[in-house]
Amino acid sequence: MENLIELDKKHFIHPTSSIQQQQTDGAKVIMEKGEGIYLTDNYGSVYIDAMSSLWNVNVGHGRKELADAAAEQLKKLAFSSAFSTFSHEPAIKLAAKIASLAPNGLNAVFFTSGGSESNDSAVKLVRHYWKIQGKPERRKIVGLKRGYHGVAAASTSVTGIPEFWGMAGHMMTEITHADTPYGSNTERAIASFRHTIEVEGTETIAAFIAEPVQGAGGVLIPPEDYMKEIRSLCDEYGILFIADEVITGFGRTGKMFGMENWGVIPDMMTFAKGVTSGYIPLGGVVVSDHIHEVLKEKSAGTLFHGFTYSGHPTAAAVALKNIEIMEQEGLVENSRKMGSALLKGFQNMKNELDIVGDVRTMGLLGAVELVQDPETNKRFPKELKAASNVIEALHERGVICRAVTYENTDIICFAPPLIINQSQVNTVVE
């Protein structure tokens, strides 16, 4: 058997990676197992997974209950179609469960295999909604700069991080981006949104899409009233509001869904990641009762949109068990409490270290910014690669987190599993 690193180089094209770096450096870590908040590589080195891997392993690694739920369902009915009039119990029960957890008035679920498919589905659904409402000219989608929504056709385009458009250009037209509200005041951020929709033509806009807290953009928390103001502008101009809850859903921000922090109910909500804690791929779109009614009334004939794995029975069974664990163990509450503990730790660090700028958390979604001068918020020169070097040093000390360096920022992101306890938070901070 060839060495794993050589096989990796030869045959495995990694997602979101430097293909050249893989060829020169090889895979740096080959993970072998996970338990709780810890991951162990094939040399036996143990790491704290302070990112929940890809912001998704909310209940932590190695949960036997989830393996058992998958095994049971695999043995009973591993897969069958949910197309047309076919259905099955796990998907029905999961749709009902998600409806019971989602904000008021969002009660119907379309399933996908992940976040990108969910956002592409949301974009297609809003365009379809306007078409059957007799307003086919409402096709434009407004996203936010630094927003991240995935890498499929529509989700790449609504993503507001230009690096993601580099590979193949814009996949879709009729997409535009307003300024990110982070680091702005509500008034200025709203003015940017208002300006964007007026320039585009309010009657041509189908929907606005945003994450309750921008994750991949660098854990960017909007100002307090921003989402409320956006909601009322959307209402004023008849624009639908899509909340991308792919990271923020299922407890990450200390509430079941991130929008609850802002007291805003969207028209559509996309989810993935935490719904199964990453044990198996699953995502979806939850739509409002109003949209569901319009679809029931006016969407004639077959809706030609569905993935083979929409509502996959085994994925649905795992999701149901995952949500049961979250409820039984009070993980949303723990996310809120440990998020405060993490923030306290970050604030102490800021007081002690003069390279720490803004620190923030919302539940267990957190960030530490590195700055050359905390008084002026002056950044380190890009060539210093401050955040990347800190990530590297953390890695050597056995903590995995993520650096965000777009637009010359040095942000260290944290999103540990929602099961983390106080002493583990202390270790991460130390």
Ligand code: PLP
């Ligand atoms: N939306 C958000 C907010 C995300 O953070 C991500 C992935 O990180 C996606 C969508 C895309 O999800 P996926 O990678 O499952 O396609």
